[in-house]
Amino acid sequence: MGGQCVTSEQSSGRVEPEDPHLEELENPPSFPCRLVFFDEHLSYCGIDAGNVKMETGGIVKRIVVGITGATAVIYGIRLLEVLAELDVETHLILSEQAKRNICIESEYEVDAVERLARRVHDIKNMAASISSGSFKTSGMAIVPCTIKTLSGVAHSYNDNLIVRAADVALKERRKLVLMVRETPLHKGHLEMMSRVADLGGVILPPVPAFYNAPKTIKDIIDHTVGKILDQFDIDHSLFKRWEGVEDDTQTAGLNMVRSA
Numbered sequence: 101m102g103g104q105c106v107t108s109e110q111s112s113g114r115v116e117p118e119d120p121h122l123e124e125l126e127n128p129p130s131f132p133c134r135l136v137f138f139d140e141h142l143s144y145c146g147i148d149a150g151n152v153k154m155e156t157g158g159i160v161k162r163i164v165v166g167i168t169g170a171t172a173v174i175y176g177i178r179l180l181e182v183l184a185e186l187d188v189e190t191h192l193i194l195s196e197q198a199k200r201n202i203c204i205e206s207e208y209e210v211d212a213v214e215r216l217a218r219r220v221h222d223i224k225n226m227a228a229s230i231s232s233g234s235f236k237t238s239g240m241a242i243v244p245c246t247i248k249t250l251s252g253v254a255h256s257y258n259d260n261l262i263v264r265a266a267d268v269a270l271k272e273r274r275k276l277v278l279m280v281r282e283t284p285l286h287k288g289h290l291e292m293m294s295r296v297a298d299l300g301g302v303i304l305p306p307v308p309a310f311y312n313a314p315k316t317i318k319d320i321i322d323h324t325v326g327k328i329l330d331q332f333d334i335d336h337s338l339f340k341r342w343e344g345v346e347d348d349t350q351t352a353g354l355n356m357v358r359s360a
Contacts, residue, residue: 164240166262169197170281176243180216192217239275254292276301
């Protein structure tokens with residue numbers, strides 16, 4: 101890991117201008133809307149069920165991503181990379197410990213991670229767009245999720261923007277995925293996970309599968325990231341899906357291929 105880890109105090113990536121700039125458009129829409137930079141072009145949009153309807157007719161999902169201070173921040177970084185490749189509009193919130201762990205655990209600098217997102221929000225900014233249910237999204241993923249953040253979500257203790265945005269997803273009946281990263285788990289941890297599940301959240305820990313014969317750490321990471329994308333109904337090819345086997349002969353043949 102070379103160089104000093106640099107953080108950014110300002111929003112990175114593609115920034116959303118304020119509504120007053122609508123007057124810069126030649127034919128501004130008559131309805132209330134917001135602006136986004138999309139593929140480097142300024143377009144106005146309407147919002148529908150967490151998707152952004154571009155004037156060109158395309159539809160882009162909008163997902164909030166929270167990265168907290170648990171180990172395995174690489175999962176959150178990889179999720180941002182894949183969502184950027186898929187042209188999904190991402191709103192990123194980083195905790196202070198997440199920023200430290202990015203420097204400790206990865207070869208990335210914090211500002212490089214922030215640039216993967218369409219918009220970056222300060223965790224202390226409780227007036228951010230994503231703190232309101234009126235700002236429509238497809239939901240939120242907290243990757244990884246600390247036990248402290250799990251506790252905040254389970255008890256609606258909205259003391260920062262990550263927990264508030266998660267609470268918004270729950271109250272608006274949107275998808276909320278928590279990649280809780282802790283082991284072993286005591287009963288209190290399990291009870292909080294159960295509580296979040298009862299509220300409508302999805303507990304999705306980083307549990308690797310081996311039916312797809314992973315060969316690298318990236319393969320293992322991509323499997324969990326792919327499972328997160330599945331929760332938002334986003335098509336991907338991050339791992340080979342299980343298609344079943346017909347009999348023991350086919351299973352034996354599959355094992356021979358994997359061991360070759």
